[in-house]
Amino acid sequence: MNSIRFALNHMCAPSMPIDDFFAMAKLLDVHSVEIRNDLAGNAILNGTPAAVIKASAAVCGMTIISINALQRFNEWNDTRAEEARALIDYASDCGAKALVLVPINDGSGRQDGIRQANLLTALQALKPMLDAAGIIGLVEPLGFAICSLSSKREAAAAIDHLGAQSTFKLVHDTFHHHLAGENAIFPAMTGLVHLSGVSDPDVTIADMRDPHRVLVDENDRLDNVGQIKALREAGYIGPFSFEPFASDVHALEKPAVALKASMEYLASGV
Structure with missing residues (x-):
């Protein structure tokens, strides 16, 4: 089987200037990156023009696989449409x-009933906007109990209902997949996989939150290796993007070293 196609989300090193982030990806022989619109003091929030991002990515040979993210997308209103x-x-x-x-x-x-209707309304409104720009919409269910969309099956059903498989894909987030307790995977409809692990031996599944999300290692409780194997064996060939939220990962002086170790661990496991 071919090697894993890794990608880096800017959340790997959120305080790193975006030029340095792209350079780090190149150093790791990773050519796919995700940029974010929620990093204070950094692109995109600091006003960096899109043309500057495009040029910087080109210099390092990067493909920007996504912008992360349009928040509250399934609460469709004039504000959301403008965003x-x-x-x-x-x-x-x-x-x-x-x-x-x-x-x-x-x-x-x-x-029940309201969340499905809200999802369909948002997808119907987004479809012509995305299609006109040639941009894919990556729907990311979150496994938290309070989330309005935690089921990939429900998201897939809405996309199928609209016949919008060419516009929308799913994000399979290994953290949220574990939390949601939903065994089904949708490799043909998956456009991106987010990787993070939980190594804390004491936190319960119900209490797992973003600050617990570290780089995947041998202490991982989410079975990232098993999830990656299942997706690849089922035919998924897209990117696997690191997205850790833990403050100790963000504070690393040499994030590239830690990322390389996690990449090697996952590659050896699958």
């Missing part, structure tokens, strides 16, 4: 291939 339009334009102008779509995650919008 979506701005991010889709930025994605198009910087050469990004996709826009990650993150659902409401505050306990609202979870009622």
